[in-house]
Amino acid sequence: MEKVILVINAGSSSLKFSVFELQDTGEMRVRAVGQVEGLGTAPRLKAKDGKGQSIADECWPNSQVANHAQALQEIATLLRSRFAGQVLAGVGHRVVHGGPDYSAPLLVTPEAMDALAAFVPLAPLHQPHNLAAIRAVQAVQPELPQVACFDTAFHRTQDMVGQLYGLPYEYYERGIRRYGFHGLSYEYIAATLPTIAPEIASGRVVVAHLGSGASMCALLNGRSVGSSMGFTALDGLMMGTRPGNMDPGIVLYLLQQDGLSAKEIEDLLYKRSGLLGLSGIGNDMRVLLASDAPRASLAIDHFIYRIKRELGALAAVLGGLDALVFTAGIGENSARIRQLVCEQAQWLGIDLDLAANEQGSARISSAGSRVSAWVVPTNEELMIARHTCKLLAL
Ligand code: AMP
Numbered sequence: 001m002e003k004v005i006l007v008i009n010a011g012s013s014s015l016k017f018s019v020f021e022l023q024d025t026g027e028m029r030v031r032a033v034g035q036v037e038g039l040g041t042a043p044r045l046k047a048k049d050g051k052g053q054s055i056a057d058e059c060w061p062n063s064q065v066a067n068h069a070q071a072l073q074e075i076a077t078l079l080r081s082r083f084a085g086q087v088l089a090g091v092g093h094r095v096v097h098g099g100p101d102y103s104a105p106l107l108v109t110p111e112a113m114d115a116l117a118a119f120v121p122l123a124p125l126h127q128p129h130n131l132a133a134i135r136a137v138q139a140v141q142p143e144l145p146q147v148a149c150f151d152t153a154f155h156r157t158q159d160m161v162g163q164l165y166g167l168p169y170e171y172y173e174r175g176i177r178r179y180g181f182h183g184l185s186y187e188y189i190a191a192t193l194p195t196i197a198p199e200i201a202s203g204r205v206v207v208a209h210l211g212s213g214a215s216m217c218a219l220l221n222g223r224s225v226g227s228s229m230g231f232t233a234l235d236g237l238m239m240g241t242r243p244g245n246m247d248p249g250i251v252l253y254l255l256q257q258d259g260l261s262a263k264e265i266e267d268l269l270y271k272r273s274g275l276l277g278l279s280g281i282g283n284d285m286r287v288l289l290a291s292d293a294p295r296a297s298l299a300i301d302h303f304i305y306r307i308k309r310e311l312g313a314l315a316a317v318l319g320g321l322d323a324l325v326f327t328a329g330i331g332e333n334s335a336r337i338r339q340l341v342c343e344q345a346q347w348l349g350i351d352l353d354l355a356a357n358e359q360g361s362a363r364i365s366s367a368g369s370r371v372s373a374w375v376v377p378t379n380e381e382l383m384i385a386r387h388t389c390k391l392l393a394l
Contacts, residue, residue, distance in 0.1 A: 003089040003394060004031065006079070007384045010093070010133035012125060013039045015071045017047075019079065020385040021086070022394060028385050032082060036071035045074055055082060068129065069136040076140050090145045091137050092388030094184065094380065096126040096233075098150030100175055105153070105387040108134055108146040116148060122175060123232070125270065147388040154183030154190075157223040162317070165231070178235075180217070180227030182209045184380040189327055190222040191383070196362055197374055203322035206314045208307060209378065210337065211328030212240040212283065216307070218314040226317035228310045234269055238306045240283030243273035245306075275299045285330045285337065304337070308344040321348050321371050326364075327378040338364065342373055 002021055005028070009016040019032040034047025034056060043065040047056040056078050065071055079088070097119040098106070106112050113131065120127045134146055155178075163177045186207055193201035205219040214237040218226035228236025228245075238244040254260045260268070276283040278299035281291055285303075288296040315321040324345065326338050335357050342352040342365075349370030357364040365373040388394075 002086045004083055004086050005385045005388050005394075006088060006091045007381045007388070008091060008093050008133050008137070009381070009384075010068055010129045012129055013037065013041065015039065015068055015075065015133060017075055018381040018385070019083065020382070022089070022389065028382065028389070030382075032079070033381075034075070034078075036065065036074060039065070039067065039071055043071065045071075045078070047078060049082075068132040069139060072133065072136040072140060088141075088144065089394050090147060090388050090392045092147045092149055092384040093130060093134055094151065094384055095130040095134075095148040096151045096181065097123040097179070098148075098152045098156075100177065100179075101156075102150055103153050103156035105147050105149045105391055107391055108148055112148065122179075125266075145392050147384075147391050149184060149384045149387045151181045151183045152179040154187040155180030155217075155224045155227055158225055158227070162226055176231060178227070178230040180215075180224065181229045181233045182213065182215045182217070182227075183224070184383045185209050185327065185378040186217045186219070186224060186227075188379050188383040189325060189376050190219055192376055193222065193325075196376065197323070197372075200323040200372060200374075204315075204318040204320055205323045205325060206311055206318070206321060207325045207327060207376075208311075208331055208341070209328045210237075210307075210326065210331035210334075213242070214239045214244075214328070214330070216310050216314055218317050220318055226314050228314070237310055238278075238303055239274045240285075241271050241274045241276045242269060243277070275303060278302060285334060289334065289336055300337075300340075304340045304344060307341050311341075311345055311348070315348060323372045323374060324350060325374045325376050327376050332360075332375055332377050335360065338373070338375070345371075 005020045007018040014035050014037040016035040018030060020028040021031045023029055030050045032047055032049055036043055036045045038044050044059045045056050049055050065074060099119045116131055137144060137146055164172055165176060189207050202221045207217045207219060209215050213233060215227060215229040217224055234242050236244050251265060254265055275288060279288055279296045281293060281296055288300055330337050338357055339352060342350050350373050351366045351369035353364055353366045360375060363372060363374055
């Protein structure tokens with residue numbers, strides 16, 4: 001019987017899943033992708049098969065599918081009917097935080113769950129939902145092996161100097177340090193470069209993961225040596241609804257002068273800032289690019305400006321630059337944004353091939369470009385599935 005792996009990415013109001021089938025060759029084939037969204041408001045399950053054909057589209061009253069556990073029951077029912085002849089060999093979860101020490105995925109045990117629960121204060125908006133999904137699987141199938149794959153793990157190769165903040169040292173010991181995120185995406189890119197761009201795989205590469213969340217990572221010989229995100233996923237680049245790096249004095253000002261509560265500031269920083277806050281229009285880059293409103297252009301200009309600054313900083317960390325790689329929703333799909341970034345990076349030696357960029361080729365810099373530029377689609381789910389297979393020795 002063929003084996004399949006379930007990959008779960010649980011957010012606050014959604015539960016995304018993918019099903020991968022293990023091939024005899026060791027490769028994995030995606031067999032289903034879907035999500036329950038609107039948890040807590042208007043739950044809806046949508047799923048497609050590996051060819052993109054719809055296999056489920058169902059809505060329920062909120063009282064019927066109110067939480068992750070109930071959403072998982074619905075997903076399990078769908079998967080049992082679709083994959084009746086196959087064996088579910090394991091579940092891989094995206095877990096946002098692995099704390100200071102976990103530099104690799106972890107087999108979930110009761111002890112591991114205690115350790116992961118200790119990181120909830122470090123990622124209160126994400127970690128509880130990730131752990132809730134693990135518990136929900138345990139409740140349905142307690143014997144099924146589960147693997148936690150961390151967004152922070154790939155960055156644990158960074159040296160201590162880069163992970164420090166200039167706070168009293170005991171804060172570092174308490175865990176207030178730069179962790180970096182989007183690690184599964186960067187790990188996938190680092191693992192893919194030797195095949196699609198061997199000439200840069202062992203060099204100095206900055207990867208720009210530009211999606212609704214956005215960050216950049218400096219890779220040296222495929223290992224993370226720097227990242228724009230820090231203690232939380234608020235740091236670094238401006239994003240869809242997050243401001244990115246800003247003077248911490250602003251938070252003090254909002255607390256002391258405006259009398260905002262911590263919850264109100266959290267809402268401002270996670271949900272009302274970034275492209276949405278600056279443009280006043282929305283957080284979707286497609287909408288902003290199509291708009292002729294002055295604040296839409298202002299938001300895009302600032303988005304590019306921040307990438308330019310971070311690129312300079314990470315090139316400095318690397319001691320020079322051999323390549324820039326674009327990935328994620330905006331990075332993979334927007335030729336315009338890639339062009340604007342590359343124009344700002346000419347001083348570093350990037351010479352864009354306009355036609356290759358428009359066509360979305362893998363290499364988008366000219367043949368003579370001293371620093372090359374690339375588009376590499378990311379696949380965090382496949383990275384989780386690979387980790388799960390490896391750890392479970394499937
Ligand atoms: P992700 O978080 O990686 O799924 O990226 C989602 C974001 O990618 C969306 O918010 C869109 O703004 C952006 N996006 C997707 N397609 C395009 C496109 N063709 N042009 C510009 N932005 C895009």
